Amino acid sequence: MAQNIYDNDDFFAKYSTFRRQVEGLDGAPEWASLRAMLPDMRGLRVLDLGCGFGWFCRWARDAGAVSAVGIDLSERMLARAAEMTGDDGITYLRGDLETVDLPESTFDVVYSSLAFHYVVAFERLVREIWRSLSPGGGLVCSAEHPLYTAPSRPGWITDEDGRKTWPVDSYLKEGPRTTDWLAPGVVKQHRTLGTYVNTLVGCGFVVEHVEEWGPTEEQVAEIPDMAEEWERPTFVLVGARRR
Amino acid sequence: MAQNIYDNDDFFAKYSTFRRQVEGLDGAPEWASLRAMLPDMRGLRVLDLGCGFGWFCRWARDAGAVSAVGIDLSERMLARAAEMTGDDGITYLRGDLETVDLPESTFDVVYSSLAFHYVVAFERLVREIWRSLSPGGGLVCSAEHPLYTAPSRPGWITDEDGRKTWPVDSYLKEGPRTTDWLAPGVVKQHRTLGTYVNTLVGCGFVVEHVEEWGPTEEQVAEIPDMAEEWERPTFVLVGARRR
Numbered sequence: 001m002a003q004n005i006y007d008n009d010d011f012f013a014k015y016s017t018f019r020r021q022v023e024g025l026d027g028a029p030e031w032a033s034l035r036a037m038l039p040d041m042r043g044l045r046v047l048d049l050g051c052g053f054g055w056f057c058r059w060a061r062d063a064g065a066v067s068a069v070g071i072d073l074s075e076r077m078l079a080r081a082a083e084m085t086g087d088d089g090i091t092y093l094r095g096d097l098e099t100v101d102l103p104e105s106t107f108d109v110v111y112s113s114l115a116f117h118y119v120v121a122f123e124r125l126v127r128e129i130w131r132s133l134s135p136g137g138g139l140v141c142s143a144e145h146p147l148y149t150a151p152s153r154p155g156w157i158t159d160e161d162g163r164k165t166w167p168v169d170s171y172l173k174e175g176p177r178t179t180d181w182l183a184p185g186v187v188k189q190h191r192t193l194g195t196y197v198n199t200l201v202g203c204g205f206v207v208e209h210v211e212e213w214g215p216t217e218e219q220v221a222e223i224p225d226m227a228e229e230w231e232r233p234t235f236v237l238v239g240a241r242r243r
Numbered sequence: 244m245a246q247n248i249y250d251n252d253d254f255f256a257k258y259s260t261f262r263r264q265v266e267g268l269d270g271a272p273e274w275a276s277l278r279a280m281l282p283d284m285r286g287l288r289v290l291d292l293g294c295g296f297g298w299f300c301r302w303a304r305d306a307g308a309v310s311a312v313g314i315d316l317s318e319r320m321l322a323r324a325a326e327m328t329g330d331d332g333i334t335y336l337r338g339d340l341e342t343v344d345l346p347e348s349t350f351d352v353v354y355s356s357l358a359f360h361y362v363v364a365f366e367r368l369v370r371e372i373w374r375s376l377s378p379g380g381g382l383v384c385s386a387e388h389p390l391y392t393a394p395s396r397p398g399w400i401t402d403e404d405g406r407k408t409w410p411v412d413s414y415l416k417e418g419p420r421t422t423d424w425l426a427p428g429v430v431k432q433h434r435t436l437g438t439y440v441n442t443l444v445g446c447g448f449v450v451e452h453v454e455e456w457g458p459t460e461e462q463v464a465e466i467p468d469m470a471e472e473w474e475r476p477t478f479v480l481v482g483a484r485r486r
Contacts, residue, residue, distance in 0.1 A: 147390070147411065147414065151408070152406065153406070157410065159410075163395065163396070163412060164412060165394070165410030165411060165412045166410065166411045166412070167400065167402075167408030167409065167410045167411070168390065168408060168409045168410070168411050168474070168475050169406060169407060169408045169409070169474040169475070170473070170474060171390065171455070171473075171474060171475050171476060172455065172457040172472065172473045172474075172476055173473055192455050193436050193453065193455065194453040194454050194455040194479075197440070197450065197452075197453045198452060198453060198454075201450070201451060201452065206449055207440065207444070207450050208444060209440075209441060209444065210436065210437040210440045210441060211437050211441075212414070212415065212435050212436065212437040214415040229415065230413070230414075230415045230416055231411070231412040231413060231414060231415075232411050232412070232414050233414060233415055236437075
């Protein structure tokens, strides 16, 4: 089974204070870019893998989706999601993305925000997603950027001239990276951008958009620290379509 | 007009001693990966953009291509290419990838090795390539990897633990980078992997393969310094098909 760090007391307490958890989708700076990749939701059946507090499922329903299914490994996240909604069109299910079986040709859009970099059996999951989409259906997803996950010891350094850089090593060495992020010993899976793209293509997707996300000038004016994303992006967003 | 650094005396003298120039395609460690993306060449019409000494055109003809056209900006490279061939099926033309006009639906395969990172008007060039391919035709190309081109001051550093890293900044700041590589003031164009992929998709290509190239164990056994590619790749290879 996958590591379930989100049900760790400390992790959950800290994670729950994040702007993207408190404010929902609009608290995530990359949301506008993800939304731009999504189709008109009216009449669509939607699946969110790693749904967390259910913000996306609720947004999709508000935007006209006929149904939304959210899957997450964390019981706490799902309990909070259930508390926040009273919509019969939304179904939350507990599931492990390493082993989840998805129903065939059932969804028009599969969405996943910042979950794939936890998944070891990524190709298996992509095959499941492909199978679960209706022909022509779309996948819109994000993951931590390989530049962010690659280093054996991630962190910024500042050189003698004041230049801030992100030292990269091990970029082509795919596999687990253990970091102390909100809690000690959080394991993420590093894979290259090439692997993300080639896995999607190999499973029958047409890749439509790859966005190494950076903030707008307006976002940096509001939160100056966000400028570091221009030096080294944290997120990669991908839009793909089932052939 | 594009910078024509290859006709600089010093640059040309040094560049001509590179293994990939002396030994041809087999002297380029990434060639096996590029070749794996190429179709059976028998009966095909081939274009090489940035053909240099013409190694690829000659290989393509030996592999059964009915014709090969090589385009390069450097008169010296083309003169050397002409010296090395006596094949009426190969045509070398002088042309600037910034402004080149390509004939319509003329080629089955367009190939380009390590030229695109010099091109400012990249989207224009990709449209020309698309137009010049027959429907279903393929583009196989390589460029310097964005991780390699991004930094404002590229170079390896070694930290106190002996860990070798490649400090990255400016990754999302696309545009010119001036380095002293074989000659002072060589200008390359940095663009992200996302931009490479999205430009191809936007011009009507289906992206089939993205390879952030690294050496095999055997290659590193032969040339141990090549292991640094595993830390930070120098090349990205892309295979795409005209829809």
